[in-house]
Amino acid sequence: xxxxxxxxxxxxxxxxxxxxxxxxxxxxxxxxxxxxxxxxxxxxxxxxxxxxxxxxxxxxxxxxxxxxxxxxxxxxxxxxxxxxxxxxxxxxxxxxxxxxxxxxxxxxxxxxxxxxxxxxxxxxxxxxxxxxxxxxxxxxxxxxxxxxxxxxxxxxxxxxxxxxxxxxxxxxxxxxxxxxxxxxxxxxxxxxxxxxxxxxxxxxx
Numbered sequence: 001x002x003x004x005x006x007x008x009x010x011x012x013x014x015x016x017x018x019x020x021x022x023x024x025x026x027x028x029x030x031x032x033x034x035x036x037x038x039x040x041x042x043x044x045x046x047x048x049x050x051x052x053x054x055x056x057x058x059x060x061x062x063x064x065x066x067x068x069x070x071x072x073x074x075x076x077x078x079x080x081x082x083x084x085x086x087x088x089x090x091x092x093x094x095x096x097x098x099x100x101x102x103x104x105x106x107x108x109x110x111x112x113x114x115x116x117x118x119x120x121x122x123x124x125x126x127x128x129x130x131x132x133x134x135x136x137x138x139x140x141x142x143x144x145x146x147x148x149x150x151x152x153x154x155x156x157x158x159x160x161x162x163x164x165x166x167x168x169x170x171x172x173x174x175x176x177x178x179x180x181x182x183x184x185x186x187x188x189x190x191x192x193x194x195x196x197x198x199x200x201x202x203x204x205x
Contacts, residue, residue: 002117002150003052007147016043018052023203030155035205037167040179043196045117045154047189055146057114057121059087068092100124115145116153118183129156157183171201 003022004014010029012021021080027038042117049055061069063080073094074080083090088110095101095109099122102108112122120129126145130138133152138144161182171176176197180187 002055006151020203029205036171037164039200040167043200046196047193049117055150057119059090068199111142117150118154118157120145120153129153132156
């Protein structure tokens with residue numbers, strides 16, 4: 001849905017298929033004027049969103065998944081079982097009292113869970129994003145980050161983390177790896193990110 005929204009906003013047929021027309025029009029809409037920057041931006045967001053299909057964080061973890069992914073917050077099997085398959089409670093536990101969020105009881109963890117093409121997470125980041133686009137609605141209707149602002153919030157992420165300067169260095173595998181580390185903290189999915197970078201590199205602005 002969010003890819004279709006970007007297509008509508010950028011003036012191309014909203015068919016939900018990412019191709020050369022969406023690449024060019026989407027880049028223009030987002031204000032990306034450098035070819036390498038556009039290639040890296042769309043390659044990374046494509047991978048992060050499961051080829052533009054997932055724009056809200058999935059927190060529907062099993063007990064085993066909680067222990068593996070959030071072991072710090074679920075140090076025992078018993079505690080993990082207590083929260084298993086309860087996304088709202090999971091979010092409120094793992095995101096409580098950090099990133100500007102309040103306590104578990106505040107519900108901020110769930111309200112400000114990851115959304116967008118590169119998942120914006122935490123109240124502080126939502127507030128900074130809302131300020132950057134001058135739209136306070138982001139804080140009251142957070143779903144807009146997974147819809148209207150999916151790609152705008154990802155653009156904000158690239159800005160905030162100063163990724164454009166790295167993007168402009170070229171399209172080599174080493175540059176893809178450098179950007180991936182900044183986004184992912186490691187090299188998860190690097191083969192797919194490189195494949196997408198190569199695929200989109202032939203598209204023109």
